[in-house]
Amino acid sequence: MSDTKEKRPASRARVVARFGLLTALALVLGWLDRAIPITWLLSGAAPGIKLGLANTVLLYAVYLMDWRGCVLLMLAKVFLSGFLFGSMSAIIYSLSGGALSLVVMLLVRRNEKYGALAIGLMALASDVALLMRNSAPKGRMLWIMLLIAAASVAAFAGFCAIRKNPRLGVLGTSLAGAVAHNVGQILAASAMLRTPQLLYTYLPFLVGMGAAVGCLTGIVARRVFLSLRAPGM
């Protein structure tokens, strides 16, 4: 079942090597995610926002492996990086985000353009929700709202682009995966903290930022796929 998309028949060694490579990459990028203080650069007092480079590895896996391989990779990434850098609660958040993100990416993989469309709509809704809360944003909040608006436009543009050229589809999967990761984490956090208000307060922001970051990682993933000349791209 695995690697049926491969031109050459996949040997066991190839599968193992690829799995090891992706796991190592996910761990290193996970460390890099922590090292890049995007949360301070972009928005200041907004915890939990990362570039999500480690998630792009999962994105490649969705295209390179079958679903069982993806699940295994996700679990390896969550537990290894959890034991290396984090704590037990960090593992719970990252498992929740990773699992939801993987399920969504595997589903969107078949309908990439609708992934982009859905994220465009969600980012737009988030921006409206933020605007309703603060109708005269200034300073940092204004920039965040502009960024989310730009991400929403980019996602709609992505939808149109994928419709024209299905080879750009990874952008839709990346967008959906990034937003789903954030949603999974905030669900876990509000359940762990028993604070449903957290969803109301933080969800629009996380969805919007997920769309913005998903755009970036989608573009990166597209470049990587071009270089890899991965089958099916």
Place this chain on the structure above:
Amino acid sequence: MKKIILLLALVMALAFGALAEDAEPAMPAGYVLVSTATQSGWLPLPTEGDSVFPLSQVLPDGTQALNVIHLMPDGVYMEDSTCKNHDCVGEGEVTLENIPERVLGNMIICLPNQVVLQLYTPEETMAILGELPEIPEREKP
């Protein structure tokens, strides 16, 4: 006779003065809902000067955690925490004015120590609790 009237007036003035002082104990500008993994409680903002509330707890995994909550007459911030990432300290202060400007709204969250602070106006507190929190007894979460 004049003297008696004068004396009466003086006594009445003193009485009114004392009453006026009694009738206006300063009200807190807001209340902070402090929740941990196991408990929650309300802290009133101090009416004058700052105050510090050390929140000490044992986490479900057995580690001892301490969050130092700094209360000001118009807001609250996390002064220090035993958590690893110190996101809660970096989230800055919540005041009654800056809530719309903050990404996290009225909240300060310490995810590793599972502490959530939420600042509410007295009106919002009334709406949630149905009454204003008693100041000393229910202070400690």
